[in-house]
Amino acid sequence: MSSRHSRSSQATQLGASVPQQAWRKFHKVTPLSQGGVIWVVLAIVIFNIVMQMFEAGFGDALREIRRITITHLFIGLGALVALTAVVVFFSWIAWRYQSFAIVESGVHKRSGVIFKDHQHMRWDRIQTVEIEQKLFGRIFGFASVKVETAGTEPAMQLGLLTMEDAGNVRREILNGLANARAGIPIGAARGQHVTPEHVSPDQAATQAVYAAAQPAEQPGWQGAGPSPAGQAAPQIPVFDPDDLERDRQIFSLSTGRLIAASMLKVGFIFSVLSLAAIIALAIILDEGGFLFLILAFVSVLWAWAQSLFSEYGTKIFLSANGLRIRSGLTSLITRSIPPQRLHGVVIEQPMLWRRADWWKLDAVLAGEVDLDSDAQAGQARHVVPVGTRSEIVDVLWTMLPSAGTDNDAALLRDALDGTGTGKYFLSAPRRARWFDPITWKSRGVCLTPNVAVFRTGRFRRRVVIVWQDHTQSLRVSQGPIQRRFNLGAIKLDLVRTGVEAAQKNMEIADVERMMWVENNLTAQAREVGISESIEQWRKRVGV
Structure with missing residues (x-):
């Protein structure tokens, strides 16, 4: 208890070094995304229960299903909705105490209602800054910014944010990182363009990369400013991380080649042939349990599909921080090497x-x-x-x-x-x-x-x-x-x-x-x- 209290007091002291006006909030949909985890867990539990029921025999499974009435369904659904509401409520309370800041000393993130937690990454420790999109984010246009260090410290997740805000935060951190390496005040990374006279010749190319990524007249990460004509620029929703980058693409994986290559793996072919042999043997011996065999085939197919989901749409870009690799179907991951x-x-x-x-x-x-x-x-x-x-x-x-x-x-x-x-x-x-x-x-x-x-x-x-x-x-x-x-x-x-x-x-x-x-x-x-x-x-x- 004393160690936890000590960490909480240290977090409070570290947070006091950041100006209050520098703290920023995450998007309001963040608590809702936490509530969706309940439905994912429920789907996994139901799948495991169904598998156990069919392993015990198809007749037993039918008897168990017949016992379920419409009243049971409504009670279960109501309990699930109530549990989701509770999770969202507590997530909303936690969200109110979550914020982040990008200041001269580095990137900060604070959280915790009773026991405070403060995560701090200095500019000289930051190695990669990437955008991640899970399934919820891909559907509704949200993402998180992942900041990693060169050591073994845990990564810092900043999210959820809209795709546009996530891209602006990523560029702001990269711009601040470039200024830190060039010996320029970090404040120049926030809404200010670094002029050539402040940059040495061997650092000019680095600064140009980040300057090219900045939208014209962008005062901060909250959005674009007015156009030169004095009229508000049209706001176009951003759903693709590549819309925020201007990196050169050097590789793109086609879906057809990915599927063909996955099917030409010895493990996949062996699994399919084994399943076909089991089905043929069951037909010859006139044995039941075909539904269980179908579920077994679905399990094999799902294991094969998981690799497809993670490698789907792989693209490689040359970025200012190294090779930028983007891949994923249900969960889009963008990382740099x-x-x-x-x-x-x-x-x-x-x-x-x-x-x-x-x-x-x-x-x-x-x-x-x-x-x-x-x-x-x-x-x-x-x-x-x-x-x-x-x-x-x-x-x-x-x-x-x-x-x-x-x-x-x-x-x-x-x-x-x-x-x-x-x-x-x-x-x-x-x-x-x-x-x-x-x-x-x-x-x-x-x-x-x-x-x-x-x-x-x-x-x-x-x-x-x-x-x-x-x-x-x-x-x-x-x-x-x-x-x-x-x-x-x-x-x-x-x-x-x-x-x-x-x-x-x-x-x-x-x-x-x-x-x-x-x-x-x-x-x-x-x-x-x-x-x-x-x-x-x-x-x-x-x-």
């Missing part, structure tokens, strides 16, 4: 995608293990869910400045298609086939001054590219049977990522030599600095 956060990339090609030459590209990001679930980590990692070879290569070179060879394109071709030892890759010896008879020839390691590349997979190709200045340590291991064949494994350790960069069943002499070479390359890369700063990245990609 700044170059400083990249530790590497992973390129994969499932077996059934080989004929169409489709690939997927994931980012190796710091802090993936700090996310709440594997689904969140996967969504944060995905860059291109499915793309052609040329699309993957184009996006890859916006993430990787150089592989550090005389012919980076040839290195990439060898990584995607090559087998055995060649100019760039050192592969496993022939005796490794006793441990790995199918993929031993496709295994390979390539070490350059800029990157370490690990290649594996004969039918399902997987290529891991790690920036040399992000490797933390190197491990060599050898099992008792491997020792008899003079084979060993090598593994690179990265900082808090969910991706493994390793290779096994390599010649032990090669592994020991690679360990010595990699230690030297890592030390040189850290001294030189392989990773790009945001300013270097903007200059290279032309934003």
